[in-house]
Structures are given as structure tokens and as C-alpha cells.
Amino acid sequence: MLSDASPDEDGAEVPPGRPRPSGDRVALRGDLRSALPDATAAVVVTALVFVFLWARMESGASDTVAIMPFMDDAGTYWMYLLSQAFGWSGLLWAWCTVMFGLLLSGTGHTRLPLSRQVLERWHRTTSLTTMALMFAHALMFAAELVRYETKLGWAERLWVGFADSFVPGWYDSGTGRIAIPIGQGALYLAVPLGLLFYVRHRIGAKTWRRLHRFVIVVYVLSVWHTLLYGTNVWYGEWPRTVLWLLQIPVAALLLLRLVRPARRAERLGPPKGGAGAARPAWWERAGGRAVAGAVVVGLVVVVVSGRDGGRDRPTDPPATAPHTQETE
Ligand code: HEM
Numbered sequence: 001m002l003s004d005a006s007p008d009e010d011g012a013e014v015p016p017g018r019p020r021p022s023g024d025r026v027a028l029r030g031d032l033r034s035a036l037p038d039a040t041a042a043v044v045v046t047a048l049v050f051v052f053l054w055a056r057m058e059s060g061a062s063d064t065v066a067i068m069p070f071m072d073d074a075g076t077y078w079m080y081l082l083s084q085a086f087g088w089s090g091l092l093w094a095w096c097t098v099m100f101g102l103l104l105s106g107t108g109h110t111r112l113p114l115s116r117q118v119l120e121r122w123h124r125t126t127s128l129t130t131m132a133l134m135f136a137h138a139l140m141f142a143a144e145l146v147r148y149e150t151k152l153g154w155a156e157r158l159w160v161g162f163a164d165s166f167v168p169g170w171y172d173s174g175t176g177r178i179a180i181p182i183g184q185g186a187l188y189l190a191v192p193l194g195l196l197f198y199v200r201h202r203i204g205a206k207t208w209r210r211l212h213r214f215v216i217v218v219y220v221l222s223v224w225h226t227l228l229y230g231t232n233v234w235y236g237e238w239p240r241t242v243l244w245l246l247q248i249p250v251a252a253l254l255l256l257r258l259v260r261p262a263r264r265a266e267r268l269g270p271p272k273g274g275a276g277a278a279r280p281a282w283w284e285r286a287g288g289r290a291v292a293g294a295v296v297v298g299l300v301v302v303v304v305s306g307r308d309g310g311r312d313r314p315t316d317p318p319a320t321a322p323h324t325q326e327t328e
């Protein structure tokens with residue numbers, strides 16, 4: 001029997017009289033569906049990190065407890081551990097999505113045994129998963145604050161948890177006064193910059209490309225927030241070194257992307273006329289390449305010298321801690 005319904009761009013049947021969804025909405029729906037395996041992998045990674053952090057807390061090897069001794073009870077502080085685990089999977093997924101994006105916008109992907117379409121799909125799905133992981137990280141921190149504030153009424157507990165985690169400038173203790181707004185900046189920029197892709201037909205491809213470039217700021221803020229606040233990378237030891245080390249391929253790929261962009265129009269060429277850009281744009285591009293080169297050199301110096309901003313492990317409980325919470 002013939003049906004009145006017609007297939008939309010995704011192949012799904014659209015009942016008569018119902019407005020046909022826009023291409024943007026169809027693309028988002030399709031990507032959300034494709035992101036399912038990716039998100040499942042992210043949940044598995046988060047669970048593994050959670051178990052690892054829990055085991056370290058139980059064995060007495062946790063740096064979080066070394067810095068905040070009142071947290072020496074994994075059963076009570078499991079939401080805090082889960083928040084940390086989501087933070088790490090979020091950062092790992094952010095690393096992957098930025099690497100895929102840089103490979104796509106430069107010429108690096110041409111040497112990989114992967115088609116451009118596959119890389120593009122991975123870039124889009126990992127970016128959606130990253131946003132969800134970042135949000136889950138902040139949400140579990142808020143949940144832990146709600147659980148912790150037992151002396152307050154429910155409305156106040158919910159407000160404190162929400163405001164301390166999501167309202168920039170509200171959290172007012174220790175390093176968190178700077179580190180939390182940096183994390184919030186990353187989260188709040190990631191969502192619009194990531195989702196703009198799905199309205200690029202409306203805003204124009206050129207505007208989308210210009211804005212999408214700022215996604216690198218999200219990544220830099222995420223790493224900065226972690227280096228500043230992560231208690232598991234608090235001391236100047238190997239976990240912190242690995243975190244710095246992982247930034248070298250990102251900076252190197254950024255440099256490569258700037259030096260050898262996929263788009264001909266972005267190549268440097270000689271200033272003014274010919275294939276080159278007008279003088280101000282030329283200086284801007286040349287400056288970008290110089291900064292990326294300096295970042296690569298700076299990262300190598302940090303890793304080799306070991307001067308990575310990590311604190312020395314004290315013999316006594318530390319005088320400075322990220323939070324000023326006391327034992328319940
Ligand atoms: C609303 C935004 C955010 C809030 C409220 C927040 C909160 C926190 C807090 C309280 C910590 C300290 C945990 C510890 O003791 O180690 C932390 C660490 C961390 N955050 Fe965030 N964060 C936010 C955004 C982000 C974003 C966007 C990322 C990027 C993926 C991120 C990744 C991390 C990582 C990897 C750690 C280290 C965890 C550890 O040391 O085990 N955070 N964050």
C-alpha cells in the first residue's frame with residue numbers, strides 16, 4: 001500500500017502536514033545517533049578512571065587525599081571521584097577531537113590510511129561526546145557540593161551546588177576562584193562553538209569557519225584549568241609531565257596546519273598581490289605561525305627541564321589546598 005508520508009533527508013518518513021525538519025536538524029540528529037558508540041566508549045573510559053581513582057584512594061596512594069586529607073573515604077566522596085573521572089575522559093576526548101580537527105584543516109590527513117569522510121565523522125561525534133563529558137564533570141561536582149552541605153536546607157543546598165559550579169565568580173575559595181571560571185569558560189564556549197556547525201547554512205560557511213577556529217581556545221582553557229586545579233596532577237611528578245607531553249602533538253599539528261593549510265586561500269605566500277594575502281592579513285598569518293612555533297618550543301622546554309608548575313610534595317599536610325572544606 002502506498003503511504004502519504006514522504007522520506008526526509010535522513011530517509012525517515014515525514015507524516016503529511018508535519019513540517020519537514022531542516023537539514024541542520026537532520027544533521028544533528030544523525031550525528032547524535034552516530035555518536036552513540038563513541039559515547040559508550042567514553043563511559044567505559046570514565047568507569048575505568050573512576051575505578052583507578054577509587055583504588056588509589058583505598059590504598060592510601062591518592063594525591064587528592066594527600067592535598068585534602070578530609071577526603072580519605074572513597075565511599076563518601078564517590079561523586080567527587082566520578083567528577084574527576086569525567087574530567088579526565090572529557091580532556092581525552094577534547095584532545096582527540098582537536099587532533100582530528102587539525103588533521104582535517106591541514107594537509108596531515110592525506111598521509112593517513114583514513115578517508116576524509118571518516119575523519120570528519122569522528123571529529124563531529126567526538127566533539128558532541130566531549131561536550132557531554134565536560135557537562136557531566138561539572139554536574140558531578142555540583143552533586144558532590146549538594147551532598148556535602150548537610151547543614152543547609154534542600155533549596156539552599158541545590159542553589160550552592162549550582163552556583164558554585166555553574167555561576168562564574170561565585171566559587172570563592174582557594175585556587176578555585178581562578179580555576180573554576182576558566183573551566184566554566186571552556187564549557188560555555190565549547191557548546192556554542194561546537195553546535196554552530198549545525199546552523200552553518202544559516203550563518204554562512206565563512207562566518208562558521210571564522211568562529212569555529214576559536215575552539216582551540218576551549219582546549220587551551222581546559223588544559224589550563226586542569227594544570228591549575230587537578231589534584232591528581234598537583235605535584236611536579238610523572239602524571240603532570242605526561243599531561244604537558246600530550247600537548248606537544250597538538251601544538252605541532254597546529255603549527256603544521258598553519259604552515260600547510262588545506263585551503264589554498266589560507267596559504268602565506270609573499271605579502272600583497274599574487275597568491276599572497278594583503279599586508280595586515282599576511283602579518284596576522286605570519287604572527288600566528290610564529291606563536292605556534294614558540295608554543296612547540298616552550299612545551300619541549302617545560303617537559304625537558306621539568307619546570308612544569310607542579311608543587312613539591314610536602315612531608316606534612318599542605319598549607320594550600322584547592323578547597324577549604326573541613327571534615328564533616
Ligand atoms: C563548569 C565548569 C567546571 C567546573 C565547575 C569544574 C570543576 C573542577 C574541580 C572542582 C576540579 C578539582 C578536582 C580535583 O580535586 O582534582 C576539576 C579538575 C579537573 N577538571 Fe574541571 N571543571 C569545569 C570544567 C572543566 C572542563 C571544561 C574540563 C575539560 C575537559 C575539565 C577537566 C578537568 C580535569 C581533567 C580535572 C583534573 C581532575 C583530577 O585531578 O583528577 N573541567 N574541575
